[in-house]
Amino acid sequence: VSQLAGATVAAGGGPGPRPPSRRRSARSREESRTGLLLISPTVVIVVAVVVLPVLWTISLAFQQVRLLNLRTTGIIGEYSLENFTDVLTSSGFLQSLVTTFVYSVLGTTGAIVVGLVAALALRHPFRGRGLVRAALLLPYVAPVVAATFVWTTMLSPQFGIVNYWGVELLGWDEPVAFLSSRSDDVTILGLTFSVPTALLTVIAFEAWRSFPFAFLFLTARLQAVPDTYEEAARVDGATPTQRMRYIILPQLLPTIAVLAVLRFIWTFNNFDDIYLLTGGGAGTEVVSVRVFDYLTARGDIGAAAAQALVLAAILAVAVSLYLRLFGRSEDVA
Amino acid sequence: MTTTQTRPTGTAGAGGGGAARTRRGWSRDAVENGVVRVLRPLVVAVLLFASVFPFVYMILLSVKPLDALLRDPGSLWVPLDQVNLDTYANVLRSVEDGGQGFLVFIGNSLLVALGTVALSMLVAIPGAYAVSRLEFFGRRRISALFLAVYFFPAILLAVPLFVFFTRIGLRGSLVGLLVVYVAQVAAVTIYMLRNYFDTIPVSLEEAAAIDGATRLQVMRKIALPLAMPAIVSNGLFVFMIAWNEFLFALLFLVERRDRWTVSLGLSQLAGSIEVPTTVLMAGSVILTLPIIVLFFASERLLTGGLTAGAEKG
Numbered sequence: 001v002s003q004l005a006g007a008t009v010a011a012g013g014g015p016g017p018r019p020p021s022r023r024r025s026a027r028s029r030e031e032s033r034t035g036l037l038l039i040s041p042t043v044v045i046v047v048a049v050v051v052l053p054v055l056w057t058i059s060l061a062f063q064q065v066r067l068l069n070l071r072t073t074g075i076i077g078e079y080s081l082e083n084f085t086d087v088l089t090s091s092g093f094l095q096s097l098v099t100t101f102v103y104s105v106l107g108t109t110g111a112i113v114v115g116l117v118a119a120l121a122l123r124h125p126f127r128g129r130g131l132v133r134a135a136l137l138l139p140y141v142a143p144v145v146a147a148t149f150v151w152t153t154m155l156s157p158q159f160g161i162v163n164y165w166g167v168e169l170l171g172w173d174e175p176v177a178f179l180s181s182r183s184d185d186v187t188i189l190g191l192t193f194s195v196p197t198a199l200l201t202v203i204a205f206e207a208w209r210s211f212p213f214a215f216l217f218l219t220a221r222l223q224a225v226p227d228t229y230e231e232a233a234r235v236d237g238a239t240p241t242q243r244m245r246y247i248i249l250p251q252l253l254p255t256i257a258v259l260a261v262l263r264f265i266w267t268f269n270n271f272d273d274i275y276l277l278t279g280g281g282a283g284t285e286v287v288s289v290r291v292f293d294y295l296t297a298r299g300d301i302g303a304a305a306a307q308a309l310v311l312a313a314i315l316a317v318a319v320s321l322y323l324r325l326f327g328r329s330e331d332v333a
Numbered sequence: 334m335t336t337t338q339t340r341p342t343g344t345a346g347a348g349g350g351g352a353a354r355t356r357r358g359w360s361r362d363a364v365e366n367g368v369v370r371v372l373r374p375l376v377v378a379v380l381l382f383a384s385v386f387p388f389v390y391m392i393l394l395s396v397k398p399l400d401a402l403l404r405d406p407g408s409l410w411v412p413l414d415q416v417n418l419d420t421y422a423n424v425l426r427s428v429e430d431g432g433q434g435f436l437v438f439i440g441n442s443l444l445v446a447l448g449t450v451a452l453s454m455l456v457a458i459p460g461a462y463a464v465s466r467l468e469f470f471g472r473r474r475i476s477a478l479f480l481a482v483y484f485f486p487a488i489l490l491a492v493p494l495f496v497f498f499t500r501i502g503l504r505g506s507l508v509g510l511l512v513v514y515v516a517q518v519a520a521v522t523i524y525m526l527r528n529y530f531d532t533i534p535v536s537l538e539e540a541a542a543i544d545g546a547t548r549l550q551v552m553r554k555i556a557l558p559l560a561m562p563a564i565v566s567n568g569l570f571v572f573m574i575a576w577n578e579f580l581f582a583l584l585f586l587v588e589r590r591d592r593w594t595v596s597l598g599l600s601q602l603a604g605s606i607e608v609p610t611t612v613l614m615a616g617s618v619i620l621t622l623p624i625i626v627l628f629f630a631s632e633r634l635l636t637g638g639l640t641a642g643a644e645k646g
Binding site for chain 2: 028030031032033034035036038039041042043045046048049050051053054056057060065067114117118121122132134135136137138139141142143144145146147149150151152153154158159160161164165168208212237239240241265268269271272276287288291292295296301304305308309311312315
């Protein structure tokens with residue numbers, strides 16, 4: 001995403017520094033013309049539906065636009081920084097930013113850890129492995145609306161099966177309002193903690209829903225690790241944990257790093273899951289849900305645009321920092 | 334690698350797939366191997382349960398009589414004589430007939446999803462071919478732009494599109510939604526198809542060109558048939574994205590019930606208390622089933638496509 005700004009500017013931009021690598025023959029001119037012709041429909045659609053609207057968002061963010069006065073607002077409006085100062089000084093926005101970070105980091109970590117465990121557990125062939133593999137991808141391919149609806153029903157304090165069995169079998173004192181309780185006290189070994197119930201639930205949902213993605217990538221990478229490495233380590237007397245630590249993990253690390261970036265970006269931007277599970281209530285309001293509320297419920301377009309821009313900017317900074325620290329950006333593709 | 338030394342159980346004892354006890358009792362290797370042997374099937378079982386159970390539960394509730402659910406929420410069985418398929422009839426019937434109108438939603442979803450597939454293939458196949466085969470001005474930048482679009486926060490795009498569609502009065506239009514979807518998937522489509530075109534040897538096309546075929550003839554007669562597997566899997570992938578999409582459908586269509594997609598319809602009705610949960614579960618099954626059928630039918634193709642970028646690290 002660090003390339004985002006650069007790419008959008010370049011798309012509309014003038015001649016670049018790329019020198020023609022070969023002589024401008026008639027054939028290469030023809031090739032260039034055909035290439036541009038073939039790619040232009042896609043470029044037109046992307047520019048019209050993505051690039052221009054994003055540029056317009058930037059303009060909207062600096063104006064006092066509301067849904068009500070929308071028709072009277074022109075391109076040349078009164079520009080001010082008011083939206084940004086309002087947004088950045090409101091405690092609600094900062095709180096939702098923190099929530100977004102916690103949600104993204106824990107959701108990404110959860111998805112990768114579960115995906116790694118799944119990839120390792122299914123590494124060696126057994127009867128029906130193909131079917132199990134396909135079944136593990138269900139959470140990822142299923143429509144998000146159906147998945148969230150089933151979870152909501154399962155976790156319902158009234159007739160949800162989780163609460164039913166929790167009370168019946170696990171001896172819970174009372175049903176847990178997984179999706180509408182901001183925090184609950186949990187007693188483990190005599191110590192009482194306060195845990196953010198709803199936030200943890202949406203994080204668990206995120207891990208459940210996207211672990212198959214990590215599982216797929218890591219399985220593909222595992223298949224490419226030559227057996228000979230492990231064989232040699234085994235002959236040298238390395239135990240399973242040692243082989244894991246010194247042979248397999250180093251092989252998987254680059255893939256895990258790429259996965260971390262991808263999942264973090266998508267989780268950070270995620271709107272659907274939280275909107276559908278909690279509607280942003282009970283301490284789960286992430287920035288994208290907040291933007292949606294400003295846009296539709298409050299009709300405050302300027303503030304919505306400003307918050308969306310801040311979200312994108314923070315994401316861009318976070319990802320470019322990460323890439324600078326841990327890797328070469330080209331590999332993300 | 335000195336770190337891989339086991340406890341002093343002797344050099345030969347640890348080898349051979351954790352066969353067994355050595356004379357001095359359990360070695361660390363044998364213990365770990367034993368634990369792994371027990372843990373592996375357990376982990377597989379837990380993961381399988383976690384992945385599949387919600388969907389089994391979905392089907393179960395969709396055929397369960399409502400009073401049975403409220404009476405005994407914990408039961409995981411519906412006696413065969415009590416299987417209740419009225420929920421499906423109810424959810425599919427039109428609103429005028431006292432149903433939920435999912436038949437209309439299915440039509441809308443199909444229209445949008447198939448339209449997105451058709452249009453995105455129409456623009457992306459030539460585009461991907463160009464990016465893979467032809468040297469033209471700005472090629473690299475265009476690839477970068479498409480990649481950037483793929484990672485864009487959807488909510489950032491939602492603001493201006495919502496405003497724009499409101500202003501020109503295109504909210505509630507399925508075509509408007511379709512165009513947005515095409516722009517969203519164009520990036521990943523071109524990326525995936527390009528990867529496939531890259532694996533097709535150029536020599537075939539050069540041979541055709543020497544025989545006098547024009548560029549477009551080469552594309553249509555040689556490259557297109559060869560890329561068919563990738564095009565089909567990609568079309569399925571795009572269909573699934575469009576069928577599952579929620580945010581833009583919500584933004585554009587929410588006020589027009591007759592234009593709702595299945596996803597949107599389910600999410601909207603899930604909030605109301607008038608519609609019984611079992612009926613909505615039938616709606617969930619209707620929403621999920623096409624995707625799962627498509628997925629299992631094309632699993633090989635799709636997983637290949639999904640992991641196409643995994644081998645670069």
